[in-house]
Amino acid sequence: MSILVYAESWEGKFKKSTFEAASYANQLAKDLNTDTIAVSLGNIDESELLKLGEYGVSKIFSYSNITKSDNKNSSIVLANHAKESKAIIFSNTFSAKMIAPRLSAKLKAGLLSNVISKILNSNNFTFQRQAFSSKAIETVTVNTEKVIITVSPNAFEVKTNPTNCEITTNDENFENQFSIIGSETNSGKISLSEAEIVISAGRGLKGPENWGMIEELAELLNAATACSKPVSDIGWRPHSEHVGQTGKAVAPNLYVAVGISGAIQHLAGVNSSKVMVAINTDPEAAFFKAADYGVIGDAFDVVPKLIEEIKKIKN
Amino acid sequence: MNILVCISSVPDTTSKINFTENNSKFDDNGIQFVINPYDEFGLTKAVMLKEKNGAKVTAIIVGESSVEPVIRKALAIGADEAVRINMKPLDSYSTAKEISNYVNENPFDLIIAGKESSDYNGGAVPGMIADMLDLPFANACNGLEIDGNEVTLNREIDGGIEKIKSSLPIIIGGQKGLVEESELRIPNMRGIMTARSKPLNIIEVNNPTIMSESIQFEKPAEKGECKMVSSDNIDQLVNMLQNEAKVI
Numbered sequence: 001m002s003i004l005v006y007a008e009s010w011e012g013k014f015k016k017s018t019f020e021a022a023s024y025a026n027q028l029a030k031d032l033n034t035d036t037i038a039v040s041l042g043n044i045d046e047s048e049l050l051k052l053g054e055y056g057v058s059k060i061f062s063y064s065n066i067t068k069s070d071n072k073n074s075s076i077v078l079a080n081h082a083k084e085s086k087a088i089i090f091s092n093t094f095s096a097k098m099i100a101p102r103l104s105a106k107l108k109a110g111l112l113s114n115v116i117s118k119i120l121n122s123n124n125f126t127f128q129r130q131a132f133s134s135k136a137i138e139t140v141t142v143n144t145e146k147v148i149i150t151v152s153p154n155a156f157e158v159k160t161n162p163t164n165c166e167i168t169t170n171d172e173n174f175e176n177q178f179s180i181i182g183s184e185t186n187s188g189k190i191s192l193s194e195a196e197i198v199i200s201a202g203r204g205l206k207g208p209e210n211w212g213m214i215e216e217l218a219e220l221l222n223a224a225t226a227c228s229k230p231v232s233d234i235g236w237r238p239h240s241e242h243v244g245q246t247g248k249a250v251a252p253n254l255y256v257a258v259g260i261s262g263a264i265q266h267l268a269g270v271n272s273s274k275v276m277v278a279i280n281t282d283p284e285a286a287f288f289k290a291a292d293y294g295v296i297g298d299a300f301d302v303v304p305k306l307i308e309e310i311k312k313i314k315n
Numbered sequence: 316m317n318i319l320v321c322i323s324s325v326p327d328t329t330s331k332i333n334f335t336e337n338n339s340k341f342d343d344n345g346i347q348f349v350i351n352p353y354d355e356f357g358l359t360k361a362v363m364l365k366e367k368n369g370a371k372v373t374a375i376i377v378g379e380s381s382v383e384p385v386i387r388k389a390l391a392i393g394a395d396e397a398v399r400i401n402m403k404p405l406d407s408y409s410t411a412k413e414i415s416n417y418v419n420e421n422p423f424d425l426i427i428a429g430k431e432s433s434d435y436n437g438g439a440v441p442g443m444i445a446d447m448l449d450l451p452f453a454n455a456c457n458g459l460e461i462d463g464n465e466v467t468l469n470r471e472i473d474g475g476i477e478k479i480k481s482s483l484p485i486i487i488g489g490q491k492g493l494v495e496e497s498e499l500r501i502p503n504m505r506g507i508m509t510a511r512s513k514p515l516n517i518i519e520v521n522n523p524t525i526m527s528e529s530i531q532f533e534k535p536a537e538k539g540e541c542k543m544v545s546s547d548n549i550d551q552l553v554n555m556l557q558n559e560a561k562v563i
Contacts, residue, residue, distance in 0.1 A: 010473065069477060071442070071452055094472050097430075097488075098454045101442025104408065110526035111407060113437035131532065132434055135332045139530040177451035178481035181467075185475030193473065197563070221563060233496060239457070240471065245328050245433055246352050246491055254562040264329050268433070275560045277552070278541070288541050293555060297546030305549040312550075313557060 003029040004085040006078060007038040007052055007060070008068065008093060014048060016158065017091040017194045019055050023159040024118075024151050025089040026056030031119050032086055035059070036163075039081050041066045041074055046167060053165030055158065060167045066174050068095040073174040075102035082107060085146060087125075092150040093193070100148055110142030113150045133245065133268035152272070153194035154251050192241065195224035197254045198273070200243060202228035204259015204280065204299050208236035213303045214258065220310050226250065228260045244269035259299045262287025279303070316370040316461075316483075318361045320394065321414060321428035321440065323351040323404075324378055324385040328433060334532045341532070343381075350385055353429025355392075357489035359500050360459060361427055362393035368461070371395050373423070377404040377413055383515070390510035391502030397513065402520040409523040411443035417518060418448055423484060425466075430455045430488040441488040450486045453479055457492025 005025035008018050022038065029036040037059040038052050049060050061081055066073055078099065082088050088103060090096035092114060104111035110125070116137065117128035125142040127149065192198065199218040205211065211225075218225045225241060232242035243250050244266035251272035258279045260266060267290050270276065278291035279302050288294045295302050326332070326346045333342040350358070361372045374389035375398040376382055386397045398417060404410045418426065431438035438454065445452030457476070458469030466481045469492070502510070544552040556563045 069453075069472075069479070071445075072449075075446065094455055094470075097438045098442055098452060101407070101411075101439040102446040102452070104439065105411065105443040105446035108408075108524075108526075111437070111439050111443075112527065113435070113439060126530070130436070132326070132332045133328065133436070134535065136334070136532050136534055138532050140527050141530055142527045144526050178453070178479050181478045181480050183472065183475060183477040185472065189474055191473045239492060240474075242491075246496070249436065254556065254560070268328055275556070275562045277556070288543075290538065291541045292538065292560065293552060294541045294543045295546050295549070295552060296543065302546050302549060305546070306553070309550050309553040310563070313553060313563075 001034045002037045002085045003032070003034060003087050003089065004078070004082050005036060005038045005057065005089045006096065006099065007040045007057070008091060008095060009040060009042055009044050009048070012042070012044045012048060014051060015191070015194060017093060017153040019158045020153065020156050021089050021091040021151060022052055022055035022057055024156050025087075026161055027118055027159070028087055028089070029056070031122050034086065037061070037081065037085070039063070039078055041068045041077070049167050050165055053163050054160050056161035056163050057165055058163050060165060062167060062169045064169060064171050067176070067180065068099070069180055070174060070176040071095070071098035071102055072177050074099045075106055078103050079106045082146065087146060088148045090148070090150040092152050096150055100150055104148050107146055107148070108144060109146035109148050110144045111148040112140060112142060115149045115151050116155050130272065133249070134272045152251050154196065154253060190222065190224040192224040192226055192243070192248060192250060195250070195252050197221045197223035198226050198243070198250055198252045199223045199256045199258070200226035200228070200260060201231070201258040201299070202260035203230050211237070213307065217303060217307050217310070220307065220314060228266055257287050257291070258303060260287060261285045262290055316364070316368065316425065317423045318364065318370050318372045319418065319423040319426045320354065320358045320361050320372060320374045320389065321426065322354050322358070322374050322376045322386060322389050323429065323432040324348045324376060324382040325351045325432050325434045338532050339530065348382070348385055350388055351429050351432045353431060353433065353490050355499055356491055356493045357427035357429060358389055358392055358394065359498060360489065360493040362500060363494065364461060365393070373398060375400070375414060375417065377402055377410045379403055386515065387510050388502060390513045390515070391506040392500045393506065395513065397515045398518060399515060400518045400520060402523055405525050406527045407437055407439035407443060408526045411440045411447060412524060413520055414440070415444050415447035418444070425461070425483060426450070426486040428486070428488050430490045438488060441486050445486045448486070450484055451481045452486050454488035456487045456489050459487065459489070459493055
């Protein structure tokens with residue numbers, strides 16, 4: 001028996017969300033009195049793989065010649081290693097969302113997405129997950145022999161548990177059902193879905209030329225930048241930055257909303273954030289009802305002051 | 316070309332969420348149900364492909380008779396016919412399984428679902444269908460072109476876009492970018508009238524495989540009052556974020 005975690009990497013590197021998933025898997029392994037094993041897909045160095053040992057993984061199976069977009073073969077490989085596993089753990093990323101459902105169908109194992117609790121009853125698979133755009137928490141039980149879980153980034157803390165870790169590599173080639181003809185990534189930027197801090201701005205900024213201060217604030221805090229729907233619709237910012245319903249859902253530790261009124265559709269994508277700050281000229285802005293901290297004021301006055309104050313504490 | 320669009324019926328985002336029967340059931344009293352917003356992009360894309368290249372568009376929904384207004388709306392937007400699988404969609408596996416069973420009997424060249432539904436945000440159904448039918452699958456698609464049998468699509472990945480070439484038949488999970496928000500179709504009077512006479516086939520289900528069971532719902536802890544800080548005292552805000560909330 002074991003708990004299997006999919007150790008996702010990006011250009012040969014793990015991210016924090018990988019270690020969160022590994023820590024979650026290791027906690028579940030302790031609760032069910034078993035070991036944690038991992039599968040890694042794609043080219044990656046041994047030194048990077050060994051980092052998983054810090055989070056309690058005792059065995060790693062590394063497939064260097066498989067790309068994670070190839071969700072068919074990825075799920076076949078994971079299914080092979082999950083034969084003895086009680087649970088398979090993913091971080092809720094774009095590729096996990098392609099692989100986990102396939103794995104669920106293959107293994108006939110119940111799939112729970114957006115899980116926010118540890119196992120609640122070790123005699124059956126009972127967990128809590130988010131429902132209705134974080135407006136509710138659902139307790140749910142899975143009645144299959146194995147369970148597949150995706151955990152939201154930033155929902156669980158990384159916990160170290162140094163363990164001796166054994167690596168098995170495999171360089172078998174797989175035939176993909178489609179060909180990847182290109183990709184564009186701004187690799188320098190922090191990924192919005194797993195950023196710990198998100199600085200987001202809306203129409204209150206009056207024009208795309210004014211985003212310099214938002215980017216400066218984000219850089220100071222090692223944060224990702226985001227925007228409201230109207231701003232992405234007008235084309236001031238790229239669609240990939242749009243958070244809220246029909247855009248991205250985010251769950252950072254800190255979400256700062258500058259000049260965003262707080263429409264329900266926007267809040268649906270951000271209300272899993274741990275702490276929210278609203279900055280708005282309109283004292284009636286709906287965001288003040290959802291936020292933890294609020295400043296009534298003009299972005300062009302407040303944001304530069306905020307940058308100044310953050311610089312002071314960072315020095 | 317035969318296109319299948321998977322439609323999910325979800326509570327309108329502005330709905331107040333409540334529960335009944337000791338917080339064990341979602342209270343749908345007074346709730347306005349709508350087409351899942353992510354599905355609308357796929358439905359409009361299918362209708363546009365039909366207008367451009369000629370195609371038959373079928374909309375499919377899993378649900379009891381109460382979801383019929385939602386699937387009729389898909390017909391009013393431009394689907395040619397609709398299928399309702401008569402079962403409460405209790406979990407993603409049974410939903411995917413029943414749609415797969417239908418597609419096994421009635422093959423399609425292109426299946427479009429939403430990247431996720433706006434109620435549970437699980438995004439599991441299209442991937443499960445892909446595996447059950449052994450189809451290529453791409454999720455979070457924000458661009459799709461079809462030329463003969465060849466499919467070129469863009470899908471969102473962390474911090475960017477991946478371009479993929481594949482061939483029909485294929486299943487995708489769609490989102491904004493398949494079509495733009497401004498291109499989304501709103502049913503007009505003629506669409507609503509013709510929708511009434513379009514075929515709506517009802518499929519009965521025997522013993523669906525349900526893998527998960529909902530036990531209870533609760534609402535997240537109420538947020539405390541928003542602490543207001545004067546724009547002249549931003550140092551206080553930073554101090555609270557650092558020492559009280561401990562997030563910077």
